[in-house]
Amino acid sequence: MTSAVAAAPITAQAFKSDYKPIWCPGCGDYAVLSSFTKAFALLDLRPENVAVVSGIGCSSRIPAYTKCYGFHGVHGRSLAAASGLKLARPDLTVVVASGDGDGYSIGGNHFLHACRRNVDLTYVVMDNHVYGMTKGQPSPTTEPDWDSKLSPGGTGLRTFHPLVIALAAGANFVARAFSGDTNGTADIIAQAVRTPGFSFVEILSPCVTFRPEQREWKRMVRPAPVTTTDDAARAARRIMTDDGFNIGVLYKGERKPYQPSIGKGRKQVSDLEAGFTL
Ligand SMILES: Cc1ncc(C[n+]2csc(CCOP(=O)(O)OP(=O)(O)O)c2C)c(N)n1
Ligand code: SF4
Numbered sequence: 001m002t003s004a005v006a007a008a009p010i011t012a013q014a015f016k017s018d019y020k021p022i023w024c025p026g027c028g029d030y031a032v033l034s035s036f037t038k039a040f041a042l043l044d045l046r047p048e049n050v051a052v053v054s055g056i057g058c059s060s061r062i063p064a065y066t067k068c069y070g071f072h073g074v075h076g077r078s079l080a081a082a083s084g085l086k087l088a089r090p091d092l093t094v095v096v097a098s099g100d101g102d103g104y105s106i107g108g109n110h111f112l113h114a115c116r117r118n119v120d121l122t123y124v125v126m127d128n129h130v131y132g133m134t135k136g137q138p139s140p141t142t143e144p145d146w147d148s149k150l151s152p153g154g155t156g157l158r159t160f161h162p163l164v165i166a167l168a169a170g171a172n173f174v175a176r177a178f179s180g181d182t183n184g185t186a187d188i189i190a191q192a193v194r195t196p197g198f199s200f201v202e203i204l205s206p207c208v209t210f211r212p213e214q215r216e217w218k219r220m221v222r223p224a225p226v227t228t229t230d231d232a233a234r235a236a237r238r239i240m241t242d243d244g245f246n247i248g249v250l251y252k253g254e255r256k257p258y259q260p261s262i263g264k265g266r267k268q269v270s271d272l273e274a275g276f277t278l
Helices: 029-042 059-065 078-088 100-106 108-117 162-169 182-194 212-220 232-241 269-275
Strands: 050-054 069-072 093-099 122-127 173-178 199-204 246-252
Touching (some): 029 059, 029 093, 050 059, 059 069, 059 093, 069 078, 093 100, 100 122, 122 182, 162 232, 182 246, 232 246
Parallel strands (some): 093 122, 122 199
Antiparallel strands (some): 173 246
């Protein structure tokens, strides 16, 4: 007699690598890593079915701390690598990790065009309003009056508005999360992965070393008082008039993801490799 034994559900732990993160004690990115692995377990994925792609920065260390395929690329270029990977391997779940310096400054152009192309990716930006890894320079999301040794009196520059820019450029899913809410953030990442097309999740993730005042974010965040909309103009108006601390899925659209045309001229990876044979 045979008895069917149900497989045990996969756990978040199964996605964690043996490398010990070297972030500063208290950095928000520890909790984001935990939300990544919880989201993968919620989605019932397997490490070999997921690729985590990043650029450079403290936040971009995440791939090494998971057991998934990882690509720790060059500064600001994670979306270019991830788009190519997803088009070549549509079977993989591709999640991209970035920071506000990596993703909105040097990587700003890639951000716009990734939204426009709508390749089926999930783009997670850990926003701490500072360049953490390079010791505290102002980033595109730094407040204009943030006074520091490197920007005495503040930069005086208006901040970049990533969520509204993502909407205007065509992202299909736009959400804001807070690292301290690991389960809520895992749920948002899971929703982002499930939504076809380019999904953008901005996670407020404090840099306790260069912006210790961000420890207060845990008292400032709140669930968004509105439900998700599929109207990009309405979402943009809401986001432009909130104070930046409303958490939740703020926009979910219906755009068809980009699919490369499959025709006679399409080459297989083996054909391309043959072209490089010496
Ligand atoms: C082409 C290039 N320019 C500059 C740098 C230096 N650099 C490394 S990380 C970084 C900023 C990272 O800031 P952010 O993306 O906000 O990440 P965080 O460290 O705060 O997580 C910079 C400017 C680099 N590695 N490569
Ligand atoms: S410098 Fe900031 S962002 Fe980098 S690990 Fe330390 S607390 Fe985290």
